[in-house]
Amino acid sequence: MASINGDWFHSRSSSNLEELLTVRTLVLESQKPEYIGFSWSGGRSGNQKMYKFAAAADIQPSTMQTKIRAMIRYGFIKDGTQCPLIWTRMGSLWNDLYTVGNYGAAQKVYELTLTISLAIYAFNNTQVQYSINPANGEMPLRFLLNILDTQNSISIREFEALVDGNTQRVGDNASYWKRDLINSGLFQEVQGRLFYTGKYSDFIQEIKSFEPSPFLTGVDWQSIRENPLIEISPFKDSIRSIFEAITQEQNIEEQITDEIFTAPLVDAVAEQEEIQIPEIDILSSDLRFSQSTRRIRNAAWSIRIKKKYNYICAVPNCDVIGQIFVEAAHIKPDNAQDSNIPHRAHILNGLCLCRHCHIAFDKGYFSLTDTHKIITSARFNDIPNQNLKTAIISSANIQIKNRMDRRLPLVEFIQYHRSNRFKG
């Protein structure tokens, strides 16, 4: 019988908010220069740095590793073993909202992230045990939803039997499962029974009847977890309406504009490390403070650019859309020397790009011709084939998408990018 007895979170950490807040502290700590490249998952014995890192969150290294691994599984942190810890798109959205004090919206994003994680994990009897590709085993949430009684409920006793009934190795898994189901907002416990709350009804209907496509690979599912709205995501329509509801209800965009906090610090810093742009004014002693100063400078400009493009990635064959998943990219970089035309907040010095295209553009994998067509770099040969690469390469020689006002970026800014960033 199919069951939900997968070894859900053997790490024995929960999805409770306080655990996520602990990991949030570690994310901040992990971007200090002394930790960049440090393996947080490494050996603990005699490892003074490991103790020091864990102490930032007032915990022991083993506890710390457990909590980080759990948050990777829940989809808040990107998979990896080295500092800095990087939020996923969902994680960074939660962190942004929490940081600006919009706890209501942050709670909703937290619940949705847990729901997506619960929905797509699949379990099997192999050594691997679990997968984020639902084609690789039984999807416990689908199974559970489909055996609820007419009241949409199941008794705790039955639930425990399902989770722990036929496995000796993972006893007492039921309490972890139960907590995650409740934290996600999908279930409530009332008088010895778990009741489905009716939350996300369209998404839940899709999960109940979901048959995973064999063409979606583990890498694809990683991207879907990172951004559940991308084109290949089977749940994109229902999740998009959940996002729209949260956005309208909580006025997220205004909140972000007012509070000036559009992207997670850790990603920005990691990118800086990668691209090795000297940004003396930004990477000063207090990363948090200086980064928010930069955000203040950029935020109004950023919102305007995204609106001009109607929140669609400007790369012709990239189909990322949605205000939470696109960013405003400077063509002539923010930190470039001034010339006769002030460029930092110039409305024709911006492109609306999805996060991935933004990074590729900043790193010079592609640029624009004077006639606003995409040109791509031979350096693309260095990275493996994947959807993003295909989207950009297949856009070569095609003009970028039009803005609502049909204006195009200034050639002066494009030429700067081509000469200074593009790796031709």
Ligand SMILES: [Zn+2]
């Ligand atoms: Zn894109």
